[in-house]
Amino acid sequence: xxxRSRLFACFPTLFVAGAIALxxxxxxxxxxxxxxxxxxxxxxxxVACYRLHQALWPIAEGCARLDRPDVYVPWWGGHMxxxxxxxxxxxxxxxxxxxxxxxxxxxxWGARVGKGVHWTPQVDISDxxxxxIGDHAVIGHRVGLYAHVVARRPSGELxxxxxxxxxxxxxxxxxxxxxxxxxxxxxxEQLPVCSERWAGGARPREDA
Numbered sequence: 773x774x775x776r777s778r779l780f781a782c783f784p785t786l787f788v789a790g791a792i793a794l795x796x797x798x799x800x801x802x803x804x805x806x807x808x809x810x811x812x813x814x815x816x817x818x819v820a821c822y823r824l825h826q827a828l829w830p831i832a833e834g835c836a837r838l839d840r841p842d843v844y845v846p847w848w849g850g851h852m853x854x855x856x857x858x859x860x861x862x863x864x865x866x867x868x869x870x871x872x873x874x875x876x877x878x879x880x881w882g883a884r885v886g887k888g889v890h891w892t893p894q895v896d897i898s899d900x901x902x903x904x905i906g907d908h909a910v911i912g913h914r915v916g917l918y919a920h921v922v923a924r925r926p927s928g929e930l931x932x933x934x935x936x937x938x939x940x941x942x943x944x945x946x947x948x949x950x951x952x953x954x955x956x957x958x959x960x961e962q963l964p965v966c967s968e969r970w971a972g973g974a975r976p977r978e979d980a
Contacts, residue, residue: 773838773841773848774843774844776844776849777844777845777849780825780849780852780853781852783853783855784852784856787813787817787818788856790813791813794806794809794810795810798810815877818854818856818857819853819880821853822853822854822881823880823882825846825849825850825853826850826882826901831850831902832934833902833934833935833936834933834934835931835932835933836932836934837930837931838930838931838932839930845932847934848932850899850901851898851899851920854881854898854900858896858898861894861896864877865893865894868891868893869893875887875889878897878900878903878905881900882900882901882902883900883901883902883905884903884904884905885903886906886908886909886941887908888907888908889905889906889907889908889909889911890908890909890910890911891911892911892912892913892915892947894914895911895914895915895916895917896914896915896917896918897916897917898916898917898918898919898920899918899920899934899937902919902920902934902936903937903938903939904938905939906941906942906943906959907942908941908942909942909943909945910943910944910945911939912945912946912947912949912965913947913948914948915946915948915949915951916949916951917937917939917951917955918950918951919935919937919953920933920935920953921933921952921953933953934953935953935954935971936954937952937953937954937955937956938955938956938957939951939956939957940956940957940958940959940960940961941960942959942960943958943959943961943962944961944963945963945967946962946963946964946965946966946967947966948965948966949963949965949967949969950968950969951968951969951970952968952969952970953970953971955969955970955971956971957969
């Protein structure tokens with residue numbers, strides 16, 4: 773990995789340390805300003821870092837090698853900014869309890885989300901800027917939308933494949949389903965419970 777990759781890998785640790793420090797400060801000296809600072813740290817700082825990163829090193833769809841010491845892969849930095857929400861999914865689950873708020877949250881990351889989308893509280897999205905959700909789609913319990921997959925080729929190279937996930941208007945993604953890189957659910961389609969959908973309907977080969 774490049775030096776830049778290693779520096780961005782420190783973000784989750786700094787994020788957690790900052791959250792703990794602000795929480796302790798709030799408990800020792802309660803006040804609305806300190807509470808607002810904690811909320812901003814939890815929900816604004818990672819998004820702002822991601823958008824700044826996008827402006828400097830845009831993340832592009834496609835396949836890239838992760839283990840080269842001389843080439844920085846922008847996906848890595850974007851992934852680090854989102855990692856705290858994978859470690860602490862309750863932070864996002866709380867947003868889904870307020871109608872429309874989770875859609876606003878995803879749009880802040882660069883996603884395209886239509887109106888009237890229904891989210892159950894426990895949904896897992898790995899690449900928030902690379903999902904398209906049409907109007908009035910329904911995303912079921914414990915659904916996973918994963919726009920990337922990491923695999924090691926026979927030659928030993930470690931590669932990441934990133935492709936946008938698209939859920940059409942009025943589609944229903946059944947509980948416990950998984951949509952991988954490049955997956956598409958057609959408008960009005962009902963994806964059965966525990967389904968698995970990839971680009972073209974097939975899982976990418978590990979040597980792709």
